[in-house]
Every structure is written in structure tokens, then in C-alpha cells.
Amino acid sequence: MNLEFSKLFKHSRAISDISPSGEYLAIAIDDRLTVRQFDSLKILNIFETKYSKQPEITEIKWSPNSKHVLTANYKEDKVHVWDAFGSSKNFVFGFEDQVQGIIYANWSPLGNAIYTFSEFKRNIFEILTISRTVLKNIFSSLNSRIKRIYTKYLFIDGISFHPKGDFLAVLQRFEHKEQLGIYSTISWECLKIVPLNTLDSQAVEWSTCGNCICVWDTIGNYNIQIFNSIGILKNTFAQPDNELGIKTVSWSPTGQFLAIGSFDQKVKILFNVTWKPISSFTLKQNISNNGTEIFSEKVKQSSNYTGNYPPEIKFEHSLSPVNIEKYVPSDLSKPIIKAGVCKLSFNSDGTLLLCINGKRF
Numbered sequence: 001m002n003l004e005f006s007k008l009f010k011h012s013r014a015i016s017d018i019s020p021s022g023e024y025l026a027i028a029i030d031d032r033l034t035v036r037q038f039d040s041l042k043i044l045n046i047f048e049t050k051y052s053k054q055p056e057i058t059e060i061k062w063s064p065n066s067k068h069v070l071t072a073n074y075k076e077d078k079v080h081v082w083d084a085f086g087s088s089k090n091f092v093f094g095f096e097d098q099v100q101g102i103i104y105a106n107w108s109p110l111g112n113a114i115y116t117f118s119e120f121k122r123n124i125f126e127i128l129t130i131s132r133t134v135l136k137n138i139f140s141s142l143n144s145r146i147k148r149i150y151t152k153y154l155f156i157d158g159i160s161f162h163p164k165g166d167f168l169a170v171l172q173r174f175e176h177k178e179q180l181g182i183y184s185t186i187s188w189e190c191l192k193i194v195p196l197n198t199l200d201s202q203a204v205e206w207s208t209c210g211n212c213i214c215v216w217d218t219i220g221n222y223n224i225q226i227f228n229s230i231g232i233l234k235n236t237f238a239q240p241d242n243e244l245g246i247k248t249v250s251w252s253p254t255g256q257f258l259a260i261g262s263f264d265q266k267v268k269i270l271f272n273v274t275w276k277p278i279s280s281f282t283l284k285q286n287i288s289n290n291g292t293e294i295f296s297e298k299v300k301q302s303s304n305y306t307g308n309y310p311p312e313i314k315f316e317h318s319l320s321p322v323n324i325e326k327y328v329p330s331d332l333s334k335p336i337i338k339a340g341v342c343k344l345s346f347n348s349d350g351t352l353l354l355c356i357n358g359k360r361f
Helices: none
Strands: 015-016 024-029 032-037 044-049 059-062 068-073 080-083 093-096 104-107 111-121 130-139 148-150 159-161 165-173 177-184 190-195 203-206 212-216 223-228 232-238 248-252 257-262 266-271 278-283 293-297 313-319 342-345 351-357
Touching: 015 059, 015 068, 024 059, 032 068, 059 104, 068 104, 080 111, 148 165, 159 203, 165 203, 212 248, 223 248, 248 342, 257 342, 266 342, 266 351
Parallel strands: none
Antiparallel strands: 015 024, 024 032, 032 044, 059 068, 068 080, 080 093, 104 111, 111 130, 130 148, 159 165, 165 177, 177 190, 203 212, 212 223, 223 232, 248 257, 257 266, 266 278, 293 313, 342 351
């Protein structure tokens, strides 16, 4: 397997983003935003953001139409929008929030708004102070207005947009009751509130076909609820024997299958007609079946390597059976917090499933 790499370009902490059209690349270099042609890597534009606190640029996001670039400095609680191909070197829109702070910013899928997450302390009970998260619609293409939607303290896992971008599902908790809020991304008004039968919901995910929404419960309670797009409960899939719970899920491209990865390295695939498992398997250290292709990532040894930049890597090809090398942490006094299936992703036609095991054997 041969992989071709371009020469190493100057950048800051690998902060970059590829445009949705796949034609352009935006890179952060200190306080400068550089826009390049993706194929030739030719520089198309350079902007001076003038952020002062390091790291100067902490986030880069392209607009859905690939015409504007969002930059943010979360230490300064500032967000700016730049015309990627305009002649002006000044930002076209900017805002800051010095009161509540900004920890994340991104475009809405329709490109008509920018939403940010802000964390601030609020006294919920008389003796307990916890952090809540606020999802805010900061900018509308029609007029500059602010819309605040209170969410659970789950950050980005607590929201999910409809595939077409018309609706937003938000996990919320009011008066100690779990609920799912469905909002319009045009008016940003709440369309429906759906009660949840969960102890402490962890994430929400809209299906790729847009017909279903799934919500799963906290660690220790293997429970996932599936609703249709208007909030009617279709099914609940629970495994009372599994004491570890669900870590991640992924919908197939057609929405026909739902893959569920748990903390015990097991993957179950549900069928959207019966909502029962049609397949299940465990990610193991020992790959025993014959003829499976294995690619192992290795670091190229070089006498000139100084450690100031990422080392070159190579992939060694082999065939199973194989035993994955056991990982031994350098500090045995610290627990290994990564465990379970941490990533699931279907290929474009839904025939293959990528599984990444967080446990390092």
C-alpha cells in the first residue's frame, strides 16, 4: 500500500478545514488565515486575524456554500467570518461574548446562522453548582439576532441536525426531567418537546435518512430510544445484562441499519423494521480468521528526526491470523480511561463498517 504525501507546509497545531466542495483548504498559521487550492495547494488568499492570545486561531470552519470561513479564538471569546475570495482583507462579520465565554463555534447546515456553545456556572440546587451549556443562534443572514436554547451539559453530543438542515434536535433537562426538544432552523422556534425515559441521556443522533432520531442513556444503563422525525417513540432497545452501556452509534447511509458500540468492545447492528439485532460481534485482540488483510501503522526511523514535527509514518501489510501487540502505558499508576468502541462509521453504500476500539490491548 503506497501513500503519497505532499511536502510539509507551515501551519499551527494542525488547525485546518477542507471546504464542503472539496476544492479549497483553510489553514491557520499563527494569527494568519491562509486559503489554498486543495489540488495544487496554491495560496489564494491570506487574512490577518489580529488575535493576541495564543493559540491565535483555535477553530476554522467553512460555510456550507464554501464561500466564507469562520475563525475563532476561544481564549479571547471572539468569532469572525471572512470572505474567502473577496478583495477585502477585513472580516465581514464578528462578535464576542466576554460574559458567558465561547468554547465552540460552527455554521448551521443551512448556512443561515452561526451557533456557539458557552459554559457558565449556574446554581441549580441550593447546595450544588454545576456547569450548563447554552446553544446560541448568533447570526442570521436576514438580521443579526440572538436566540438562546438551553441544553444539557453535553456540548456537541447534545445536539443533532436533520440531514437536510431544516430541524435541530436538542437534549434538555428541566425540573429534573429529561426531554428532547425539536427546533426549526429557519425560525429557531421550538416545534415539539418529547419526554425521555432515560436516567442521564448522553447523546442524540438524527438518522441519515431523516426519518428517525435516537437517544442513548448513560454509562451503566444500556438503553437506546428511537423516535420518528415528529417525536413519536418507535422502539426502545435495552440490554439489562450489559452493565457498561453504550458509547457510540452510527446510522447506515440509507438509515436502514443502526450500529451500536458499547464499552465492552461489542457491536450490535439493528434493523429499522424490527429494531432487533441482525448481527453482533466483539472487537478482539486476536484476529484468527485466515486471509484478512492487516495494515499496521509504523513510524519511519530517521536519524535526522528532532521531534519538533510529526514523524513520517508507513503502513506494513500482512495477512491474518495475527495478534495485536499489547499496549503497555509508561505510567502504570494512571488508569487507562479509553475503553470500548469509540468510533463507528459506514462506507458510502452501507456494506462496510469501520470500528475503532478505544481499548489498547
